[in-house]
Amino acid sequence: MALLVFGASVALKAVIPPQSAPPGVLVQEKSRLVDPATELLNANAVAVKAGLFIENLHSLSLRQRIFNAEGLYWLIWPQDIQRVMEAEEISPLQLVEITNQVNSSSTLIEPDTAAPVALSDGSFYQLFRFSTSLYISKIDLRRSPFQRLVLPVVLEIVPDAFSLSQKKVLLVADTGPGNSTIGADASINGFSIESTRYVSSLHSYGTTWGLNRGSLDYPRLSLEVVMRSDSFSSFVTWILPLLIVMLIVMLAPLLDGELGDLRLAIPSTALLTLIFLQQTYKAELPALNYLTFLDYLYAYSYIVSLVLFILFLWGNNVYSNANETSKPAAVLRIAGVDRLFQISSFVGFFVVGILAWMI
Structure with missing residues (x-):
């Protein structure tokens, strides 16, 4: 009897469709995944390389959907990007932001050097150290307590001058040899790190910010740490x-x-x-x-x-x-x-x- 009652409730859940949003309510903000190599070729875009190294992960709260992370990230950009930055008075610190940070007042981001370093190939390099609380935008707990979590650190191009519809700039993962993404001490109690991966995407806010200039697509690069609970x-x-x-x-x-x-x-x-x-x-x-x-x-x-x-x-x-x-x-x-x-x-x-x- 108990099985029949419970089975009926599960069947109803599968048959009844989820309720849609009320008429007139549109969710316009969206992101789409991109293949950096294909997008660079099709859009004739300029690549800004970015890399991340996470030293510590802690203070995970599934209830609040936040966690803390400390580490470093670096940017490598070509000369034509540097010229625009100088003309627009854009500092390397203003080139990207960590978009899923929870409280900007408690976020610490410091450049490793006072000025970017010129590399032998003519490009520029800047290393930053960060410490911040981050929001977990997507979470799937259907198999909880045997859950699989994806903890993201999301970098996004900030200046409008470098959006894909303006300068055609893309964030590309710097995955060269020896570029580790996570430190030996980065762990969270009760979870083990399964893998790490870079995900490139284009983010559209679905708004013109009141300037009627058309929607802008901002390049994003996420380092996702995939963690699994101890069975x-x-x-x-x-x-x-x-x-x-x-x-x-x-x-x-x-x-x-x-x-x-x-x-x-x-x-x-x-x-x-x-x-x-x-x-x-x-x-x-x-x-x-x-x-x-x-x-x-x-x-x-x-x-x-x-x-x-x-x-x-x-x-x-x-x-x-x-x-x-x-x-x-x-x-x-x-x-x-x-x-x-x-x-x-x-x-x-x-x-x-x-x-x-x-x-």
Whole structure:
């Protein structure tokens, strides 16, 4: 019964389409991924090389969707970009910004040298050290607590003179030999670093800033640190307590049908325990418009505990209303229904777990 009820809710979720935005409300800000080599060729653009090295990662908060990062980034630009910067009085510090920083007042960005360094090929180089809090724009916690996080550090060209529709400038990752992206001490408790990757894109704000000059596309380069939660630690912390509570619930029907009061106390106590465990789990997550893997397990556990409470009420009434001669038969009848419940709820737990993982 519990599996049918829960399965129906999952089916309805899949059938009912998500609600769209109200008429007249448009989300115009957008980004599109680009292949730097193709874009440089097609748009006849000029490349500004950028690289990042993250020394420290810490203070991850999934609830607030922020983390702290310290490290360095560097820029390499050609002579024609330098001439425009000198004419427009644009300093190297003003050439790019970290766009996903949370609080600019607490952000520290310092150039390593007072002036850019001229390289042998005629280009210019500047190294910067940064320390800032960053926002996680995209987060997928559907398989939480076994989640996979992408922590981005996003650099974006700032001056309008260097937008793709003006000067045709692109940010290109400096991935030369020996250019590591992350330090040995960059780690976050409970997560392991799976990989790092550069992602180039063009960002359009969908506004002319009141100047009616046409929309501008600003080049972006993101260093994304892909992290995965520790499976064993997540299982012991979040899944194991739930399994222990549900094991007690599923073993409760083994109690003799004559012990009505004792049987009734088990599902109600289990419900309170499940609510406490889920609230502790949800306290670490942001508000989500979908259920996580663990939420589905809790929802099914609630249904099983409620059905068991109703089953025990029925069994208690059956035994109480039976006369002395028919009480043994009532106990056997209750035991048969109890076994059916145990088998169906046990199988249903694994079925719901598989379906929740696949959603």
